[in-house]
Amino acid sequence: MSTEAGRRRPGPRRALTEDEILDAALSLLDDGGADAASVRGIAARVGVAPNAVYTYFPDKAAVVKALVERLLGEVDHDVFADRSRPWRERVEALALDLRAHLSAHPGAVGLMIGGPMDGPHALTLNERLLELLADAGLDRTGAARAAYLLIVYVFGSIALEVAAQHAPGPLPPESDRIDARTRAFAATPADRFPRSAAAAATMAGYVSTEQYVWGLRRILDGITAGVTDVPGDPDDGRGVLRAAGPVPEARTSRSGRTVDVLDDAAG
Amino acid sequence: MSTEAGRRRPGPRRALTEDEILDAALSLLDDGGADAASVRGIAARVGVAPNAVYTYFPDKAAVVKALVERLLGEVDHDVFADRSRPWRERVEALALDLRAHLSAHPGAVGLMIGGPMDGPHALTLNERLLELLADAGLDRTGAARAAYLLIVYVFGSIALEVAAQHAPGPLPPESDRIDARTRAFAATPADRFPRSAAAAATMAGYVSTEQYVWGLRRILDGITAGVTDVPGDPDDGRGVLRAAGPVPEARTSRSGRTVDVLDDAAG
DNA sequence: ACAGAATCTGTACGCTGTGCAGAGACGGTC
């Protein structure tokens, strides 16, 4: 009661908001890479003394954490709530949206995967994925494992894509980066690395959207390998799927054995 | 001719070797986390003035790069060269070996995925994966895409696993970390996150070896979905696989369409 | 013996995160 929400605290009005500080941090990050978001830089950007920042956040780690949370929150709730669309489409839309949002701030990506990522927005992302994968016909445990597999893939892809870029600042267009990689891989010594030299064009495309979607689809294929497809639209795998626990009738799958092993640990 | 390999350079003998510096950096990293490997700390550890390090490496980034390269080199060439073993087994052995080696140095993991990872040992890893996946029956392009998918998964998993740990220093035993996560997830509000709350046990196991292997197997399933299995050992998928390019006869698969899209970009 | 080159040290500069003391502004109570 005494500390109700609308009451102003004593002392002078705050010159800033937390959001303005996060804005400044993000723009510094975008301009100068992961190391550019210094407390002093943020303070200068918003026009206060460096230690004034500590009125809003206890330390720099809290600034980073809040920024990561905000970036994760920008993607939630929108794209994949529409349950009329097939679940695979929604997963792909979510994955592409995450990639677009995060790789727009390459300097922030390193901070993201450098911390625990256990805030409410991260949990919301997990929750949405669980809903999505339940629609796909996966059981509770399978959906959770699949959700983390997807999270690992999405954040791993983005992290490696950003890390492949040497210079700070915004990511160049995808085609430019692939061209640069093509030129770099052209120097691969074919005597020591014959297969890599032969696959140089594909390797240059490791950072492409096509590779990203290709890998995502292989994962979705693997996730649904133990789940039987309802016939009706075999062309694109968009058919509604129904759950199959041990699936004793459909192609004795390795997933049956795997699930048992995992249940030992998680249960 | 003038600068032949065995010739000593003028000047006093070096007090150190590059390897000793990397040893010092790694041990600092292991003790104190990613920020502990300072140039001054390294120099103190090996008993020289801070700037003596710059006799061996041009800057700190070069030290980190060399360290990453060395860690990547520790895993190559050994585990998965034995072509008599089934390829899935070899991929799993490689993935588990990589995870064991890298998560033994959690402080180094962040440095690893923070840089381009384009050294010779990284290329060797790619080359070995290409060989392995060629044995699995994938064509050149498919093998390269699958290799990167696996790399993303392995490094993404390890990065997220390490990032989930708040304190620096060596990773606690897996069971302890899962216990801690179980306790943390017990506080998940079931009203706002019903599915996450219900899957808390599985989510606690996100950092487990079981989850890691489970995800790896789903990926391998997805990679080989467009490749027909030779009957003979259907129980574990260890049978030798034969290549299938467009696979027009085996279950009209989405991979056919996907590959076309990708060939447009990479070709 | 001498020239040149390499190694290492001492010193210094600008940067980082952040703790402490103090000045000023404001809300709540008299």
Place this chain on the structure above:
DNA sequence: GACCGTCTCTGCACAGCGTACAGATTCTGT
């Protein structure tokens, strides 16, 4: 309207960071 406690922000300071520069020392090749 005066006062008090609390909050905000500043100036200063400290320890640590990466690293550039100058100089002393030690070696190799001539």
